[in-house]
Amino acid sequence: MKFLCDVHISYKLSKKIESLGFESIHVNFILDKWFTSDTEIAKFADSNDYILISKDADFKNSYLINKLPKKLIKINLGNIPNAELILIFETNINLFKKLYKKDSFIVEIDKDNIIYQ
Template sequence: MRFLCDVHISFKFVRFLNSIGFETVHVNNILDGFHSKDALIARYADEFGLIIISKDIDFKNDFFIKGSPKKLIKVSLGNMPNQEFQDIFLHEIEKIKSISQSESFIIEVDPSGWTYIILKN
């Protein structure tokens, strides 16, 4: 799996994903950095087969309205320590891996748990 972390996802989380074997980039290190428009980020992720990890509701809306980004993990957990977020993510990693092969999906994590929607297999 390959990830693109949006601006509000920490660099520490990017380093964590890289350390456990997942190629991960932060939006601040590509395109126009934190100035990049959502549509440009989505296009980039779609072109290179990256799963966007974001707290931005606009990506979720664009997923359903425009069909892009094609692969999205929407984080709706508010602010929490990095270690706690890493633990929550690791708990679901096998499920995320199995869904990551789908052509188009959204995964949302919020305080009530994980929601998985696959639009195309």
């Protein structure tokens, strides 16, 4: 399972994902770093079979309209402590493993629930 963390996602989450035994890269280390357009990020994620993790609502809209990116985890939690976000990922890693096998999906993580389709 492979993850691509968008610009506003903490490096700490990316490192935690790696410590759990999965591949994780941060947008700030590929392409044009933080200058990379959303479209380029989504295409990179899709062509390399990454799950994109983002707080950016534009990715949700793009997924709903164009299925781009194909695999998206949308964080709707604002600026929560990194430890909380990391705990959410640790707790739900089996769900992400299950969904990873699908051709496309979106997961939305809100304060009180996790919704996926």
